[in-house]
Amino acid sequence: MIPLADILTLGSGTLIGLTLGLIGGGGSILAVPLLVYVVGVTSPHVAIGTSAIAVAANALVGVALHARARSVKWPCALVFAGSGVIGAFLGARAGKAVGGEFLLFLFGLLMIAVGVTMLLRKGAGGDHDVRLNRVSAPALLPSLTGYGLGVGLLSGFFGIGGGFLIVPGLINATNMPIIFAVGSSLVSVAAFGLATASSYALAGLVxxxxxxxxxxxxxxxxxxxxxxxxxxxxxxxxLARLFAVIVMLVGLYVSVRGLAALL
Incomplete structure (x- = not known):
């Protein structure tokens, strides 16, 4: 007999991958609530460290697929990811220092904010020819590094791949079309996930x-x-709008559960 926890974990992984494949993001932000409330992981920190491993691996597969489709702006993606990894390491250290229930409360609030961002995000437009080179570097580098560091901090703190945070960050920093932002974002999702996972793994939280x-x-x-x-x-x-509503509802549930445990 396969243990129920293993079946629930496989099902959770399938749901995460399904969401990533269907609308290009969002699966990682569901990983922690699924592990805590469906699988029954008692430590939020273990849930964060464990989900980061799976998120990073799935993102690497996505990078390969988007690279074949030539929808990755590599220089922009690598700069964003590089600065984001620094933020992710710092965020992971801070996240481990915060109490588990309070971390869930904050995580729920972040989910609500991400859901609102998804509803407001536009799906078209942008500069298809944008690229990071010697001419554009003075304008693009500060934006890419700034957004990358900020998103990396949030990603590491909450143990999420950050796809729905990275995509708006790349669009705001470079004005690239969303299809390129989605493909380029997976480079950062993989990098952030590996940074967060390694930090938690070294602490024995995977x-x-x-x-x-x-x-x-x-x-x-x-x-x-x-x-x-x-x-x-x-x-x-x-589908993206419906998923945004689901993210907000789950975020509300997680934050209320976390707040109730604190009171």
């Missing part, structure tokens, strides 16, 4: 068996999500 199950489920979910995305391409904006 359940490696659970991480493997999350990854296995995530691969299946990503394949299903990618297939559905092709068939439902015209409905992706609607």
């Amino acid at each position: 359940d490696w068996h659970m991480a493997a199950l999350l990854l296995a489920g995530g691969v299946v979910g990503a394949l299903l999500g990618t297939t559905l995305a092709r068939r439902l391409a015209a409905e992706k904006a609607l």
